[in-house]
Amino acid sequence: MKVFASAVSAAFLVVASSAGAQQLAPSPTLDAIKARGHIECGVHLGLPGFSFANDKGEWTGLDVDYCRSLAAAVLGDATKVKFTPTSVQQRWAVLQSGQVDLLSRNTTITFSRNATLGVNFQGINFYEGQTFVVRTKAKVAAVKDLADATICVAAGSTEEKMAADWFRERNLKVTVINFQKNDDAISAYDQGRCDAYTAGIGALAGQRIKFKNPEEHQILSEIISNDPQGPVTRWGDERWQLIVRWVLNGTIAAEALGVTSKNVDEMKAKSTNSEVRRLLGVEGKFGEMMGISNDWMFNAIKQVGNYGESYERTVGMGSPLKLPRGANQLWTKGGLLFTPPFQ
Amino acid sequence: MIRFLRDRKVRDYFWQGLATVGLLAVIWFFVQNASENMLKAGMATGFQFLWRDSGIEVPFNLTGYKPSDTILALLWTGIVNTILVSVVSIAVATVIGFSVGLLRLSRNWLLSSLAGFYIEFVRNIPLLFFVLFWYFGVLAALPTPRESLGLFDAVFLNRRGLSIPTPNDLAGFRIAVVVTLVLIAVQFGLSRWARARQARTGRDFPLWAVGFVLCGALPLAAFVAAGFTTSWDVPTLRGFNYRGGFVLVPEFVALFAALSTYTAGFIAEVVRGGIQSVRQGQLDAGRALGLSPGRVVRLVVIPQAMPVIIPPITSQYLNLIKNSSFGAAIAYPDIVSVFMGSALVATGQAVEIIAITLAIYLALSLFVSLFMNWYNARHKLVTR
Numbered sequence: 001m002k003v004f005a006s007a008v009s010a011a012f013l014v015v016a017s018s019a020g021a022q023q024l025a026p027s028p029t030l031d032a033i034k035a036r037g038h039i040e041c042g043v044h045l046g047l048p049g050f051s052f053a054n055d056k057g058e059w060t061g062l063d064v065d066y067c068r069s070l071a072a073a074v075l076g077d078a079t080k081v082k083f084t085p086t087s088v089q090q091r092w093a094v095l096q097s098g099q100v101d102l103l104s105r106n107t108t109i110t111f112s113r114n115a116t117l118g119v120n121f122q123g124i125n126f127y128e129g130q131t132f133v134v135r136t137k138a139k140v141a142a143v144k145d146l147a148d149a150t151i152c153v154a155a156g157s158t159e160e161k162m163a164a165d166w167f168r169e170r171n172l173k174v175t176v177i178n179f180q181k182n183d184d185a186i187s188a189y190d191q192g193r194c195d196a197y198t199a200g201i202g203a204l205a206g207q208r209i210k211f212k213n214p215e216e217h218q219i220l221s222e223i224i225s226n227d228p229q230g231p232v233t234r235w236g237d238e239r240w241q242l243i244v245r246w247v248l249n250g251t252i253a254a255e256a257l258g259v260t261s262k263n264v265d266e267m268k269a270k271s272t273n274s275e276v277r278r279l280l281g282v283e284g285k286f287g288e289m290m291g292i293s294n295d296w297m298f299n300a301i302k303q304v305g306n307y308g309e310s311y312e313r314t315v316g317m318g319s320p321l322k323l324p325r326g327a328n329q330l331w332t333k334g335g336l337l338f339t340p341p342f343q
Numbered sequence: 344m345i346r347f348l349r350d351r352k353v354r355d356y357f358w359q360g361l362a363t364v365g366l367l368a369v370i371w372f373f374v375q376n377a378s379e380n381m382l383k384a385g386m387a388t389g390f391q392f393l394w395r396d397s398g399i400e401v402p403f404n405l406t407g408y409k410p411s412d413t414i415l416a417l418l419w420t421g422i423v424n425t426i427l428v429s430v431v432s433i434a435v436a437t438v439i440g441f442s443v444g445l446l447r448l449s450r451n452w453l454l455s456s457l458a459g460f461y462i463e464f465v466r467n468i469p470l471l472f473f474v475l476f477w478y479f480g481v482l483a484a485l486p487t488p489r490e491s492l493g494l495f496d497a498v499f500l501n502r503r504g505l506s507i508p509t510p511n512d513l514a515g516f517r518i519a520v521v522v523t524l525v526l527i528a529v530q531f532g533l534s535r536w537a538r539a540r541q542a543r544t545g546r547d548f549p550l551w552a553v554g555f556v557l558c559g560a561l562p563l564a565a566f567v568a569a570g571f572t573t574s575w576d577v578p579t580l581r582g583f584n585y586r587g588g589f590v591l592v593p594e595f596v597a598l599f600a601a602l603s604t605y606t607a608g609f610i611a612e613v614v615r616g617g618i619q620s621v622r623q624g625q626l627d628a629g630r631a632l633g634l635s636p637g638r639v640v641r642l643v644v645i646p647q648a649m650p651v652i653i654p655p656i657t658s659q660y661l662n663l664i665k666n667s668s669f670g671a672a673i674a675y676p677d678i679v680s681v682f683m684g685s686a687l688v689a690t691g692q693a694v695e696i697i698a699i700t701l702a703i704y705l706a707l708s709l710f711v712s713l714f715m716n717w718y719n720a721r722h723k724l725v726t727r
Contacts, residue, residue: 089684092691096384117691118385138583149583150402150503155680156688164400164410175503175584176400177594179674180684188674191482192502193593195583235385 024291027239029101030074038080041067042100045085045182048206049315049323050106050126059083063104065310066125066231066248068303070102073247073287073296078303087181088156092117095234102244106203108158108227122245124230125307127327127336128200129223130159133208136218138195143222147172152185152194154178162225163198186210200227205321226327243290249339250297253279254306256330256339261305268298278342286342307337377694392690393418399685401676403592414686421678422703428595428677429664429707432602436663437656439603440610447615458611465608470666473605478597478673485593488584497577505591506578510569519569523562530557594675598667606663610656617652618644649722657715661708678703 033039043051043063050061064083072078086094086105095103096118108128109121132151134140143166153160155178167174177194179185189197190211199207204219211217231248233241254260257276259267268280277283280301281294288294304310311328312318329335381388397417398410405427408420446458465473482502486492491501499506510516530553537548578588621644629639671680678700687696 089688092688093693096386113691116387118381146583148586152674155674155685160400160685161398161689164398168410173586175402177402177674178400178676178680178685180671180680184672184674187479188482191479192487193482236383 025239027237027291029237029240030243030291033074033101037075038082039067039071039074039102040100041070041081041083042086042091042094042103042105043067043083044105045087047106047182047203048209049202049319049321050206051083051085051104052206053083053085060314062126062310062314063106065304065314066104066251067102069251069300069310070244070247072299072303073250074243074292076293076295076299078300088154089180092119095119095232098234101233101240103232104230106200106229107232108229110158118235119232120235120241122231122233122241123248124228124337125248126202126229128202128227128229129327130162130198130225130227131201131204131220131223132196132198133189133204133217133219134196136216140196140218140220143220143224144170144172146174146196148174149195150175150177150193152177152179152189152197154182154185154199155180157199158225158227159198159200166224182207183210200229202315202321202323205315205323209320239291243292246290247296247300250279250300250342251304251307251310252330252337252339253342254297254301255308255337256332259301259306260309261301261303264298264301275342381694387690387692388695390695392692392695395690397686397689399681399689401681403590403595403676414690417686418678418682418699421676421681424670424675424681425664425667425677425679426707428598428602428670428675429667432599432606432667433660433663435599435603436606436610436659439607440659441614443607443611444614444618447611448618462608462611465605466612470601470605470669471672474598474601474669474672477601478593481593481597481600488580491580491585497575499578499585501585502593503584503590504593505596506585506588507591508575508577508588510575516566516569519562519565522565523558526557526561530554533557592675594670594673597673598670598675598677601669602663602666605666606659609659609662613652613655613659614648616655617648620651621647646722650719653715653719653722657712657719660711660715664707664711665704 041064043059043061046052047061051059051063052061053059067081067083068078071081084094084100086100086103091103091105091107094100102122103119104125106126106128109124113119114121132140132143132146134146140146147167151163151174153163153176160176160178163174164176177185177188179188182199185197186207188194197204201219201223208214208217208219231244233244253275257273257279259276259279264280267276268282271277271280271282274283278286280298281287281296285294287296290296293299305313308330311325315321315323316325325333325335327336329337331338378388393415394413397412397414399417400410401408401417401420403424404420406416406420406423408416443458443461446454447462449455449458485500485502488501488503491499493499497508533553534550537550540546540548576588578585578590625643625647626639629643630636634642667677668679670677671684674680683696683700687693690696
């Protein structure tokens with residue numbers, strides 16, 4: 001009886017207060033973004049291909065592109081985003097304290113981070129795999145050849161623990177040296193302090209260009225772990241989390257549905273595919289359901305492009321990194337990228 | 344009641360009590376506020392994480408720490424490494440500092456200008472630069488493992504550090520250490536007896552010669568004997584690196600060199616100031632008594648300079664301990680690097696970890712202050 005009464009009163013309240021317009025859960029983060037006019041996005045200190053400020057101070061990269069898509073979806077303008085470079089140690093505090101609205105910085109999704117840090121992971125924008133870079137003259141063919149080697153690694157990264165675990169499980173002894181910053185670990189390896197430096201294969205492809213003589217080094221093709229990475233938000237404010245998650249899904253869905261920055265106008269006008277129509281705001285009111293414009297994904301795709309376009313431009317064949325799609329290909333083409341339906 | 348408050352002692356206690364309660368209330372408020380908000384944000388709180396497995400490798404440790412140990416063991420390893428580099432650096436910084444300070448006062452123009460140049464150079468450069476300079480400087484100067492500099496095929500020096508053999512069985516060495524300690528105690532007793540006898544009868548005793556044999560030659564013989572009776576773990580080149588024995592890592596050497604040479608510059612100025620605070624009349628009086636220049640320094644100048652030197656030198660020691668946290672920049676596994684770095688990122692419990700680190704630095708500094716105050720009180724000039 002009590003349940004029924006409260007349900008009735010709740011229904012009455014909704015009808016009475018909104019009279020047609022949908023009532024939305026409060027979202028302090030979204031309100032703050034709209035008030036200040038830009039999104040605060042926490043990125044990596046400098047990782048070519050993912051988040052890297054070029055000589056003109058413009059940020060480029062896959063993680064940066066995601067924040068631009070988000071800005072286009074939320075504010076209608078992909079340039080309305082401010083990037084805050086964060087180190088491995090700073091990132092959680094910067095997010096927890098509300099200094100940034102989200103992190104988009106090569107951060108691996110792990111159980112204990114999710115359970116103890118008060119953060120949620122909103123999907124996967126890059127499947128990273130951990131490997132090693134070694135000097136070509138060291139003649140290392142596989143990871144197990146690194147037995148007795150000294151390995152430089154960034155402290156507090158998932159790679160630090162993974163490398164230690166991997167060799168311990170195989171009863172191989174290695175010396176792991178933990179640097180507080182990626183760049184310090186890289187220069188120590190370059191100086192000969194270590195025999196190898198370990199990081200994700202995507203990160204390594206970009207970091208390799210920081211070496212004095214990049215051609216003297218070789219990245220092992222063997223992968224010792226699969227590290228899914230994606231945007232991170234604070235606990236609480238579910239509506240903001242919803243937006244972060246579905247903008248990422250939208251960029252992947254756009255690629256799957258063949259919507260690109262070039263044909264998006266035409267698709268919006270002519271497409272008969274109802275999922276495309278819903279994605280681009282022609283059918284249904286998906287943007288409004290989250291409290292943003294119905295043109296959200298239209299703007300994001302028009303201004304930044306779909307996931308595939310962004311990938312090719314930042315880390316793929318159109319970039320100096322030349323990373324093949326691999327796991328980061330649509331599931332229909334042999335990769336792992338998948339998005340729930342826009343229904 | 345009013346009359347009660349007129350008592351000055353009671354009034355003092357009353358205000359102090361009130362201030363203490365107020366301070367505790369403020370601290371309680373902050374702790375409460377922080378834990379409440381962290382709970383709301385879904386962040387883990389409390390100190391249980393200290394008993395979790397750390398899984399973090401520490402390449403240089405004297406505590407026998409393994410990655411399968413707890414975070415508490417990791418913390419202890421960090422503390423030991425911080426203390427180790429601090430103690431060794433303080434000892435060497437004091438020696439260099441006193442020497443440079445005395446040279447600065449030398450009448451020899453070249454020596455005093457060189458000392459002055461050193462002091463000005465060191466005092467006007469940021470410590471981080473110094474640490475990085477030593478680290479990458481040392482690394483660049485050393486050979487790769489395959490081209491190691493070897494000594495008797497037992498000691499090897501390369502970019503991975505200095506590998507030295509270690510004994511497999513420590514029993515013999517424990518006996519040798521005990522023997523040495525006993526001999527030092529005997530020497531102390533002997534010197535007291537000799538001084539008493541000299542005061543009584545005026546007869547001299549060859550204390551230095553006996554001391555050299557007792558505390559130098561005999562223990563050396565004991566250690567050599569112990570070394571011969573045990574087998575040694577000698578470093579050998581296996582694959583990439585030398586394995587076995589003990590490795591003194593370049594991070595330690597670089598941090599130690601940076602801290603000791605840097606702090607020595609400040610200590611030198613303190614020593615110079617202390618010595619110059621002794622009035623010229625005291626030196627003249629010493630010379631008038633017919634003391635040699637060395638004895639004037641040892642018996643007249645130093646005892647009067649020490650009370651001026653010790654308090655500022657204490658703060659230099661405290662600075663050095665705190666500055667050892669710069670080791671984090673070059674991966675020296677001190678408390679900041681392993682605990683406030685690796686463990687913090689692994690657990691995410693920033694508030695607790697920073698509070699613990701703060702408490703440890705505070706405890707270390709208070710201990711050094713206490714010791715130096717005790718030393719200062721003991722060596723206070725007794726004026727009659």
